[in-house]
Amino acid sequence: MNRWVRRSGFYLGLSILCFWLAGPVIWQFITSLKSNAILTSLPPVLPDKIVFSHYTNVFTERPFARIILNSFIVASCTTIYCLAIGLLAGTSLSILKFKWRKTFLAIVLSVSMFPPIATVSPLYLIIRAIGLRDTYLALIFPYATFALPLSIWILTNFIAEIPSELYKAARIDGCSPMQALFKVIFPLAAPGVFTCAILVFIFAWNEFLYALTFTTTTNSRTIPVAIALFPGLHEVPWGEIAAASIIVTLPLVVLVFFAQKRIISGLTAGSIKG
Amino acid sequence: MEKRLGYWLIAPAAITILLVAIYPIISVYILSLTERLLSLGIDRFIWLQNYQKLLTDPRFWNAFTNTCIFTGVSVSLELLLGLAIALFINRPFSLRGIIRAAVLLPWAIPTVVSAKMWAWIFNTDLGILNYALQSFGIISSNLNWLGEPTLALGSAIIVDVWKTTPFAALLLLAGLQIIPDDLYKAASVDGASNWQKFWHITLPHLKPIMLIVLLFRTLDAFRIFDSIYILTGGGPANSTETLSIYAYKILFQTLDFGYGSTIAVSVFIFVVLISLIYIFVLRKQGSLLNE
Numbered sequence: 001m002n003r004w005v006r007r008s009g010f011y012l013g014l015s016i017l018c019f020w021l022a023g024p025v026i027w028q029f030i031t032s033l034k035s036n037a038i039l040t041s042l043p044p045v046l047p048d049k050i051v052f053s054h055y056t057n058v059f060t061e062r063p064f065a066r067i068i069l070n071s072f073i074v075a076s077c078t079t080i081y082c083l084a085i086g087l088l089a090g091t092s093l094s095i096l097k098f099k100w101r102k103t104f105l106a107i108v109l110s111v112s113m114f115p116p117i118a119t120v121s122p123l124y125l126i127i128r129a130i131g132l133r134d135t136y137l138a139l140i141f142p143y144a145t146f147a148l149p150l151s152i153w154i155l156t157n158f159i160a161e162i163p164s165e166l167y168k169a170a171r172i173d174g175c176s177p178m179q180a181l182f183k184v185i186f187p188l189a190a191p192g193v194f195t196c197a198i199l200v201f202i203f204a205w206n207e208f209l210y211a212l213t214f215t216t217t218t219n220s221r222t223i224p225v226a227i228a229l230f231p232g233l234h235e236v237p238w239g240e241i242a243a244a245s246i247i248v249t250l251p252l253v254v255l256v257f258f259a260q261k262r263i264i265s266g267l268t269a270g271s272i273k274g
Numbered sequence: 275m276e277k278r279l280g281y282w283l284i285a286p287a288a289i290t291i292l293l294v295a296i297y298p299i300i301s302v303y304i305l306s307l308t309e310r311l312l313s314l315g316i317d318r319f320i321w322l323q324n325y326q327k328l329l330t331d332p333r334f335w336n337a338f339t340n341t342c343i344f345t346g347v348s349v350s351l352e353l354l355l356g357l358a359i360a361l362f363i364n365r366p367f368s369l370r371g372i373i374r375a376a377v378l379l380p381w382a383i384p385t386v387v388s389a390k391m392w393a394w395i396f397n398t399d400l401g402i403l404n405y406a407l408q409s410f411g412i413i414s415s416n417l418n419w420l421g422e423p424t425l426a427l428g429s430a431i432i433v434d435v436w437k438t439t440p441f442a443a444l445l446l447l448a449g450l451q452i453i454p455d456d457l458y459k460a461a462s463v464d465g466a467s468n469w470q471k472f473w474h475i476t477l478p479h480l481k482p483i484m485l486i487v488l489l490f491r492t493l494d495a496f497r498i499f500d501s502i503y504i505l506t507g508g509g510p511a512n513s514t515e516t517l518s519i520y521a522y523k524i525l526f527q528t529l530d531f532g533y534g535s536t537i538a539v540s541v542f543i544f545v546v547l548i549s550l551i552y553i554f555v556l557r558k559q560g561s562l563l564n565e
């Protein structure tokens with residue numbers, strides 16, 4: 001009996017936890033399926049008739065397809081750029097025993113703590129001066145301020161676990177340094193690269209302050225900015241905001257569901273080991 | 275040969291960091307020493323005048339107080355709730371994978387989207403929160419969660435707690451999982467109660483990771499921008515205006531790059547101070563562990 005009570009208590013707690021975590025998203029989902037007529041009153045809590053017009057509206061009456069494309073290009077390019085140079089730096093630090101390893105890692109760590117508001121005004125002036133405003137590059141390079149330290153940190157820790165004897169053995173067997181890296185080290189680093197890529201992509205996909213400042217039109221505007229600035233003719237278009245929110249949340253839900261172990265290992269890497 | 279290669283491989287990362295992080299952070303200090311109004315084309319060096327203005331600017335101190343309250347309250351709540359969640363789900367059960375994914379959900383959602391979700395929940399006339407509270411008879415008339423100076427900062431804290439507690443919970447869960455099981459077994463043999471086990475085994479082992487969670491969360495909360503920009507824009511009557519929001523407004527609405535940069539520099543200085551305090555405490559912890 002006692003065990004039964006404890007067990008049901010546990011599952012009750014679990015339900016409350018899930019309600020707290022998923023509740024706002026579910027409410028947003030319900031909102032996205034309500035017609036405008038029903039949205040202006042409460043109750044009813046649930047719609048009597050499910051409408052998909054908000055979902056079609058964000059694509060037909062707003063340039064949401066282009067916005068998603070912008071976000072996708074910016075997040076992908078940031079990921080590829082930062083992972084490529086982060087992998088090289090991580091290799092240099094862990095395998096080739098770069099001389100100022102500690103100093104460099106200390107700089108990287110402190111850069112990752114920079115508040116974005118502190119760098120936004122100089123970056124704005126540079127971007128304006130070289131005419132990059134409202135282009136993808138105006139986001140990809142500034143995003144390196146948070147994406148690159150993260151990549152270097154995770155990849156350096158990951159590559160440090162690969163025995164450097166493997167590299168030495170490949171060198172003795174007649175590989176050039178580059179061959180040894182490409183044939184032995186990089187393939188072994190692939191899981192770390194993948195973990196890191198998921199995190200960097202999510203962070204770049206969600207970034208707001210730089211995107212708000214450095215973009216001006218649909219040419220380069222990303223999803224968070226578009227949702228923040230969703231214009232309504234007379235009132236706030238809650239239905240369309242809800243639909244857009246669900247559309248951009250869906251891929252993240254899928255990613256979180258299938259890659260949860262990697263995401264958690266990436267988030268805890270470095271912090272557990274200190 | 276290896277040494278040379280080492281330099282070549284690190285060069286792209288080093289140059290990028292130099293250009294997008296080191297140069298701007300030096301540059302913002304220089305900007306803070308100028309009077310620079312973009313709309314009027316004024317650009318002149320004024321030494322420390324901006325800092326003099328900053329110290330006597332009531333709006334700056336209001337933003338500073340708001341930022342401190344926001345950071346203190348939300349980070350403590352996140353640590354306590356995160357610890358509770360971590361302890362709660364640190365056991366084998368069948369739905370564990372799904373629960374872990376659910377915990378990650380608020381973390382993965384863009385802050386802007388989560389703020390919009392909550393703005394809709396908090397809506398005075400159409401929000402589900404007021405409707406639910408009225409239905410249960412807890413309030414008699416609708417509350418203006420985001421428009422009332424006494425409520426707005428609290429509402430912003432709730433949104434932040436919802437969004438970032440998962441991060442704390444997952445790090446603490448990882449910390450719990452590396453505590454050796456033998457310790458608990460030995461304590462059970464010695465007849466320790468659950469509370470004693472928590473107090474004498476769990477907490478001391480969790481202390482380093484708790485400090486790291488606190489460091490990450492404090493730095494993140496102190497520069498809060500996204501959710502407040504969406505929820506209230508700093509209003510009503512500047513009651514939710516944080517340092518980042520104030521700096522942003524002076525920079526990009528007033529186009530006063532000199533004074534705006536000065537406020538931004540102040541955020542940077544506070545962040546450095548917070549990091550130094552935590553690093554000092556962590557060092558002390560580390561040396562205690564070594565002894």
